[in-house]
Amino acid sequence: MTLTLDIEKPKEKSPVVVQTVFLGIGLALLILAPMFFYPVFLMKLLCFALFACAFNLLLGYTGLLSFGHAAFFGGAAYFTAHTVKEWGLPPELGILVGVAGAAFLGLIVGYLAIRRQGIYFAMITLALAQMFYFFCLQAEFTKGEDGIQSVPRGHLFGFIDLSQSTNMYYFVLGVFVIGVAIIWRIIHSPFGMILKSIRENETRAVSLGYSVRNYKLAAFVMSAALTGLAGGVKALVFQFATLTDVGWQMSGEVILMTLLGGIGTLIGPLFGAGLVVTLQNYLATSEFPVTIITGLVFMVCVLVFRRGIVGEFYHSRLGRKLGFEHRQ
Amino acid sequence: MQAFLGQLLIGLINGSFYALLSLGLAIIFGLLRVINFAHGAQYMLGAFFAWLLLSHFGLGYWPALIIAPVAVGLVGAVIERTMLHRLYTLDPLYGLLFTFGLALTIEGTFRYLYGASGQPYATPAALAGGTNLGFMFLPIYRGWVIVFSLVVCIGTWLVIEKTKLGSYLRAATENPVLVQSFGINVPFLLTLTYALGAALAALAGVLAAPIYQVSPLMGSNIIIVVFAVVVVGGMGSIMGAIVTGYLLGVAEGLTKVFYPEASNIVIFVIMAIVLLIRPAGLFGRDA
Numbered sequence: 162m163t164l165t166l167d168i169e170k171p172k173e174k175s176p177v178v179v180q181t182v183f184l185g186i187g188l189a190l191l192i193l194a195p196m197f198f199y200p201v202f203l204m205k206l207l208c209f210a211l212f213a214c215a216f217n218l219l220l221g222y223t224g225l226l227s228f229g230h231a232a233f234f235g236g237a238a239y240f241t242a243h244t245v246k247e248w249g250l251p252p253e254l255g256i257l258v259g260v261a262g263a264a265f266l267g268l269i270v271g272y273l274a275i276r277r278q279g280i281y282f283a284m285i286t287l288a289l290a291q292m293f294y295f296f297c298l299q300a301e302f303t304k305g306e307d308g309i310q311s312v313p314r315g316h317l318f319g320f321i322d323l324s325q326s327t328n329m330y331y332f333v334l335g336v337f338v339i340g341v342a343i344i345w346r347i348i349h350s351p352f353g354m355i356l357k358s359i360r361e362n363e364t365r366a367v368s369l370g371y372s373v374r375n376y377k378l379a380a381f382v383m384s385a386a387l388t389g390l391a392g393g394v395k396a397l398v399f400q401f402a403t404l405t406d407v408g409w410q411m412s413g414e415v416i417l418m419t420l421l422g423g424i425g426t427l428i429g430p431l432f433g434a435g436l437v438v439t440l441q442n443y444l445a446t447s448e449f450p451v452t453i454i455t456g457l458v459f460m461v462c463v464l465v466f467r468r469g470i471v472g473e474f475y476h477s478r479l480g481r482k483l484g485f486e487h488r489q
Numbered sequence: 490m491q492a493f494l495g496q497l498l499i500g501l502i503n504g505s506f507y508a509l510l511s512l513g514l515a516i517i518f519g520l521l522r523v524i525n526f527a528h529g530a531q532y533m534l535g536a537f538f539a540w541l542l543l544s545h546f547g548l549g550y551w552p553a554l555i556i557a558p559v560a561v562g563l564v565g566a567v568i569e570r571t572m573l574h575r576l577y578t579l580d581p582l583y584g585l586l587f588t589f590g591l592a593l594t595i596e597g598t599f600r601y602l603y604g605a606s607g608q609p610y611a612t613p614a615a616l617a618g619g620t621n622l623g624f625m626f627l628p629i630y631r632g633w634v635i636v637f638s639l640v641v642c643i644g645t646w647l648v649i650e651k652t653k654l655g656s657y658l659r660a661a662t663e664n665p666v667l668v669q670s671f672g673i674n675v676p677f678l679l680t681l682t683y684a685l686g687a688a689l690a691a692l693a694g695v696l697a698a699p700i701y702q703v704s705p706l707m708g709s710n711i712i713i714v715v716f717a718v719v720v721v722g723g724m725g726s727i728m729g730a731i732v733t734g735y736l737l738g739v740a741e742g743l744t745k746v747f748y749p750e751a752s753n754i755v756i757f758v759i760m761a762i763v764l765l766i767r768p769a770g771l772f773g774r775d776a
Contacts, residue, residue, distance in 0.1 A: 273761050277768055280581050280585060283524075287713055416589075448601075450601050452594070453593070456590045460587055460594065463583050
């Protein structure tokens, strides 16, 4: 260990200013986007982006690879769809039910999975999610192979008609911004710092007196709840909830989005989700199966592109000049 | 009683596949520290090679039992040498993600070429028919699968525990740098291990071909269950992986008798219980 004093060098441009500019441009683009793109496509993209950001809270900031996040995404979609359609709840309450349900599932899965580390953690989450898949396959309320269909979007707060796609888009955008803001708040809080210390060196965090288990579980539940937020909104966007959302392929997809965009970057997953969703849309009409491309992209990313798009940008000369830092 | 013994038998057959597959996973993990997500795809490849050998070259079950594992083992060796070995210095999670991508690619390719529906594969003539054991009717092929997989499992265990090659493997598991400094070619051992693990998966695939249909999706259906088996057994011990495989197969079979609705989740439930009581797994050494 060498002792180095880390003195803050004065930077030419304050990163806060640069980040604010980027944020402003990004938000403006998202607000204007429905004028250029098909709204359902954009809503799908935002749902998956939020899903991937929530997943990244766990993988990128706590160092836990969950292979079972589809359970929370698809589970929340089922809960929201069921409560809105069968119980007649308004959309905001239906989504809340989805979030609560996903958080509860996250508590159970997380409690079991954090008993092991690393690779075992990934396998346990995968197995438990598969168990939930079989539950959904057999349970009454999920309607088996058909799924819950024609879910009404309803009126937000009683007066905003969500069946209008413009209204729905801005609602989804609002949820996305709130979700990402929550994640930003979590990772920039003292709590988030402790999560990062667990990622960097778990033993050290234990020796510093943190009860690592509780922190991991808390991070897991938060990630599951935010995933549930994305899943619940997605059920309203598409007006159905099916088994596709709880399958292991979905867990793989969200990992790919995060990996492609940049693990451990706040907005990387947005880009990853954008690419994957665009690719799926593009290939949806062709005979060629998406899984081949997905698999190849996975392999290439792991071999030569582990920083992801945004991570690469942060690491590049331009990115560093603009004041971004990125740890591999 | 009839149903009980029948399901016990089916459980033992499923257990044979779980044991063979978790054995391969444990061997690969032991040395490479990689969880081979492509194990299911390699199992599917074994079954598909057997089917292709029969339909295109007229080569039956017995040649396939040798050719398919060797071919899949070679493919595995190439993948290890060209790509997988670059990941050893990284977090083991990258190995899992890479092999996951590999599994998706292989599965997607076969689905593209042959469709998602299953292809039947006839039971070899020598093992067709069945025999009446007095209390139940035993199809000979199923008996053969149980006996043969037991022989392969015990044989593999003996090779690893009792031979010179096995001692190198075990030593390299403990301390690869030290073993390499004794002049043993550790990178070659790693390639060999991955090829062996892939070949075991392919062998299981050929064995499975006459029982289940040969379908591109057969691998991903079984691999997640095998992961649960591995979590229950703990990957520290080869024997542990084998025993857990059979035990959980039987447990699954018996559940079909008493509570059929739960039969496809019973292994996951057992996994959850084991995690609560003994997080390191039944035979695990790591805490």
